[in-house]
Amino acid sequence: MNWTTCLERLKKWPASQLIYDTKWGSWSLICLYISLISGIIVGLQYDLSEPFYSTAALDVLIPFGGYFRSLHFYSSQLFFLFAVIHYIVVFNKTESYSHNRRIMLVLTLPTILLLLFTGYVLRDDSTGSSAGIIAENILLAVPAVGAILNGLMFSITEHGMQRVYLHHVISFDLLLLILAWDHLRKNPVKVSHYPLLILLVLSLSIFIAAPIDPEELGRFYITGPWFFLGLQELLRYLPPFVAGVLIPGSFIMVLLMLSRSHRWFTRLLSFTCIWLLIYTLLSIIALITHG
Amino acid sequence: MHKKINSKPTLTRRLVLIGGSILLLYPLLRFITHRVPRKPVTIKVTEPLKQDKFLVKDDFFIFAENERVWAVSRKCTHLGCRLNYKENEDILECPCHQSRFANTGLVINGPSKKQLKTYKVEKNTDPPYFIVSI
Numbered sequence: 504m505n506w507t508t509c510l511e512r513l514k515k516w517p518a519s520q521l522i523y524d525t526k527w528g529s530w531s532l533i534c535l536y537i538s539l540i541s542g543i544i545v546g547l548q549y550d551l552s553e554p555f556y557s558t559a560a561l562d563v564l565i566p567f568g569g570y571f572r573s574l575h576f577y578s579s580q581l582f583f584l585f586a587v588i589h590y591i592v593v594f595n596k597t598e599s600y601s602h603n604r605r606i607m608l609v610l611t612l613p614t615i616l617l618l619l620f621t622g623y624v625l626r627d628d629s630t631g632s633s634a635g636i637i638a639e640n641i642l643l644a645v646p647a648v649g650a651i652l653n654g655l656m657f658s659i660t661e662h663g664m665q666r667v668y669l670h671h672v673i674s675f676d677l678l679l680l681i682l683a684w685d686h687l688r689k690n691p692v693k694v695s696h697y698p699l700l701i702l703l704v705l706s707l708s709i710f711i712a713a714p715i716d717p718e719e720l721g722r723f724y725i726t727g728p729w730f731f732l733g734l735q736e737l738l739r740y741l742p743p744f745v746a747g748v749l750i751p752g753s754f755i756m757v758l759l760m761l762s763r764s765h766r767w768f769t770r771l772l773s774f775t776c777i778w779l780l781i782y783t784l785l786s787i788i789a790l791i792t793h794g
Numbered sequence: 795m796h797k798k799i800n801s802k803p804t805l806t807r808r809l810v811l812i813g814g815s816i817l818l819l820y821p822l823l824r825f826i827t828h829r830v831p832r833k834p835v836t837i838k839v840t841e842p843l844k845q846d847k848f849l850v851k852d853d854f855f856i857f858a859e860n861e862r863v864w865a866v867s868r869k870c871t872h873l874g875c876r877l878n879y880k881e882n883e884d885i886l887e888c889p890c891h892q893s894r895f896a897n898t899g900l901v902i903n904g905p906s907k908k909q910l911k912t913y914k915v916e917k918n919t920d921p922p923y924f925i926v927s928i
Contacts (some may be wrong), residue, residue: 629876633890636874656813660874661829723878725889739891739905743873 527592531585531669534578537704541575543792546672547703554664555718557724562715564790569712576713578620578704582617598763607682609758614679616730623728624657625664628716633725635659635667636703637738641747726790756780838922848897849924850879854913855886857897865913865926866899871875872906886910 550557550563575585590612597605624635635657642653658666694701716725727735737746754775761771822908837854845848854865855877866886868877874892885902886895894902899910916925 629889633875637890640873651823651827723880723887723889724892725875727890735890738873 516768523592523594526770527585527589528690529697531589532687532692533694533697533700534585534704536694537576537578537701537744538582541571541578542672544571545575549625549731551664551668554625555632558628558715562712568706573708573713575713576622577708577711580618581704583612583619586612586615591658595763604685605762608686609654609755609761611679611760612677613755614682618671618675618679619730620728621667621675623722623731624659624667626715627664629725630716630720630727632659634727634731635664635734637727639760641666643744645748646744727758729786732789733782736785736789745762758779829897835928837926837928839926840921841923842923848879848881851926853928854926855879855897856926863915863917863924864898865915865924865928866895866897867911867928868915869911870906871901871908871910872904877910 545561545568548557548568550603558572561572563569590609597608601609610681620634620638624638625633627635636659639653639657639659642650643657645652656666656670726732734747734751737750740746757771757774757778760767761775762768764773819849837851837853839849839851841849843856844857847858850868850870854867856863856865858864868886869875870877870888870893872888872891872893875888877886877888877895878889879885879897884897886897886899887893888906891905893904893906895906895910896902899912901907901909914927916927917923918925
């Protein structure tokens with residue numbers, strides 16, 4: 504059974520029909536809008552010189568601060584989640600896209616991850632600050648250009664949250680806009696068509712608080728952000744450059760090449776699936792054995 | 795009669811473009827990568843040691859044994875996470891990947907391979923009890 508037949512059969516299942524009919528791209532964009540607006544609101548009370556204190560103050564001191572932080576957190580997570588589902592669901596349609604257009608759209612996914620990651624770091628609790636320092640050290644492990652990359656991207660040891668904040672609120676957003684601009688222009692979304700989704704995201708944040716680690720002495724295990732867990736486990740066994748750059752980089756490279764018209768499509772697809780499977784397993788190991 | 799304009803960049807134009815870009819990139823890279831030398835920092839510790847044995851501060855630990863006092867960095871040499879002190883085992887452990895170090899800074903087990911930085915400590919009988927240069 505080849506890939507096309509398999510996909511066609513899968514599409515006939517009622518549940519998958521629902522998945523195929525859902526406008527994941529529009530959902531993703533709506534969540535991005537909510538994330539941007541709530542991000543501006545949260546940013547009004549965020550203090551770059553006291554990142555942890557100001558984040559904790561949002562939760563416990565500032566009226567509705569916890570709600571807006573939660574709204575920003577969950578809308579951003581949903582934005583990424585829906586974008587990934589959208590990519591999988593419309594994968595076949597991207598065959599008609601030009602090579603450059605497809606590359607730009609695939610690159611939006613790591614850009615969104617970078618936005619999520621910098622958001623995690625900015626709260627500066629034990630998870631956030633450790634994740635930031637680890638990222639800094641991974642970049643420093645890149646031969647020849649490591650210091651330049653770190654100087655551009657993080658440099659937390661030297662400059663605190665300055666660069667992380669800059670990229671979270673400007674650079675990565677701008678990059679995302681450049682990468683997705685053409686796609687968004689060609690596929691306009693009417694916000695008024697999604698009142699239920701908006702209501703759901705707005706209500707979700709009332710009931711579920713965004714995570715933050717309280718300051719506590721003698722914390723012997725720090726679990727990274729959910730998308731960082733597999734990487735955290737890999738760093739235990741492999742050198743930082745291999746675990747932090749080569750392995751995730753290989754996944755992104757394959758994702759950029761992945762197209763049904765590619766002569767190695769089946770191999771590329773197998774690599775993607777196996778990579779994701781191993782990464783998921785590593786994340787589970789990280790959660791179970793050390794969490 | 796119209797002359798056909800050659801739209802392909804000539805070799806000289808390309809060289810000028812590449813050279814110009816490098817000339818622009820050079821100051822940018824120098825600017826980004828320059829590190830302002832850090833001022834030497836001395837930290838005055840006004841608290842006495844816990845059980846006359848150890849003290850945990852933000853950036854370092856102070857340990858004492860017999861008459862000897864020393865300070866060890868809290869920055870893990872694997873990926874920079876902040877170490878914690880396991881009092882019952884008298885070891886330092888990283889919360890990110892569980893590298894373990896002796897209180898002298900020597901590696902007990904990895905993934906870390908390098909020993910921790912140690913700092914000079916000046917001991918006083920009155921507060922500040924310790925002055926640590928990092």
